[in-house]
Amino acid sequence: MRKIAVCLLWILLSFAAWAGAISAVKIGRSKITVEFDTKKGEARKPKVEYDSFTRLLYLEFPDTDLSPNVKAGKNKSKYYDDVQVVDHGNSVGVFVTLAKDVTYTGAMKGKSYVVNLDNGQKQYIIAIDAGHGGKDPGAQSRNKAVDEKNLALAVAKLLRNELAEDFKVIMTRDTDVFIPLSERPAIANRVKCDFFISVHINAAPNRSEASGSEIYYFSTEKPSAYAAKIAAFENSFSEYGGKKDSEIKQIMGSLAYKKNQEKSVNFANPTVEAIARSLRLPNKGIHGANFAVLRGFDGPGVLLELGFITNQTDLKALQNPKNQKAVAKAVAEQVREFFE
Numbered sequence: 001m002r003k004i005a006v007c008l009l010w011i012l013l014s015f016a017a018w019a020g021a022i023s024a025v026k027i028g029r030s031k032i033t034v035e036f037d038t039k040k041g042e043a044r045k046p047k048v049e050y051d052s053f054t055r056l057l058y059l060e061f062p063d064t065d066l067s068p069n070v071k072a073g074k075n076k077s078k079y080y081d082d083v084q085v086v087d088h089g090n091s092v093g094v095f096v097t098l099a100k101d102v103t104y105t106g107a108m109k110g111k112s113y114v115v116n117l118d119n120g121q122k123q124y125i126i127a128i129d130a131g132h133g134g135k136d137p138g139a140q141s142r143n144k145a146v147d148e149k150n151l152a153l154a155v156a157k158l159l160r161n162e163l164a165e166d167f168k169v170i171m172t173r174d175t176d177v178f179i180p181l182s183e184r185p186a187i188a189n190r191v192k193c194d195f196f197i198s199v200h201i202n203a204a205p206n207r208s209e210a211s212g213s214e215i216y217y218f219s220t221e222k223p224s225a226y227a228a229k230i231a232a233f234e235n236s237f238s239e240y241g242g243k244k245d246s247e248i249k250q251i252m253g254s255l256a257y258k259k260n261q262e263k264s265v266n267f268a269n270p271t272v273e274a275i276a277r278s279l280r281l282p283n284k285g286i287h288g289a290n291f292a293v294l295r296g297f298d299g300p301g302v303l304l305e306l307g308f309i310t311n312q313t314d315l316k317a318l319q320n321p322k323n324q325k326a327v328a329k330a331v332a333e334q335v336r337e338f339f340e
């Protein structure tokens with residue numbers, strides 16, 4: 001009797017170990033990840049069928065349970081028109097209606113099955129430059145407790161995460177290290193980045209009421225007195241960072257200069273509005289000035305001044321992780337629109 005019970009238990013256990021259990025279906029913009037809970041069963045490879053007429057990709061995971069927590073989140077992107085997850089009882093179906101001219105590849109990756117979608121478009125490279133770092137704290141809050149370099153890095157990393165699925169992303173720094181101003185665009189030029197985004201937090205040491213978001217683009221024309229002041233502040237960090245401004249050669253010709261400026265302005269206009277809205281701060285508009293960090297980049301680029309570290313309202317908004325994510329999301333959305 002005992003032997004039979006042990007036998008039955010063994011059969012039950014081995015059956016449980018063989019059935020798959022999907023714990024999550026993560027629907028990204030160009031990637032769908034079906035995650036298995038390997039404590040409950042084995043990760044299973046699906047049966048894959050594709051109908052080119054309806055552009056319907058069908059994945060069937062046999063002998064698989066679906067966790068009731070699985071919710072198919074957003075279900076439209078430029079890579080697909082719809083994604084649905086259906087529990088058939090003893091199997092789970094994932095239906096993906098691909099957008100036009102999109103191809104797919106699928107493979108097991110550890111305990112997940114991953115479908116990558118490709119629309120054949122060029123993958124653009126975005127450089128994200130978190131301002132300051134290491135021995136250069138950048139601007140500081142009025143009580144000196146918060147450094148610009150840390151806030152800039154936090155938002156830069158979130159922006160990288162937001163963009164990673166659609167773009168190749170290069171960070172000039174992703175830790176608390178010092179990088180001279182001239183080296184930052186050089187890093188981006190070496191890998192032929194298509195766009196350069198420098199992330200900063202503004203400061204007005206003697207004016208605590210100064211508040212809001214701004215974007216700067218590179219301009220050799222005479223800037224407004226205000227823009228010149230901001231540029232002088234940001235550029236001042238290159239003095240003790242190795243090369244002096246005069247040593248950084250402007251590598252853009254005048255035609256490229258005009259074209260890049262036009263593109264930068266086209267990006268900056270809607271983006272400053274999106275940033276200000278996401279942080280609930282005033283929109284202080286876009287300004288042209290001679291920024292060392294933008295000057296050396298061989299393409300369009302902008303310098304974001306998200307808000308004022310010297311203003312209590314701005315500082316509170318910028319320190320809130322929810323807002324940091326919201327502003328990263330807002331900027332990423334504008335980058336996608338710019339390249340679409």
Ligand SMILES: [Zn+2]
Pocket residue numbers: 131132138139148200201234
């Ligand atoms: Zn700065």
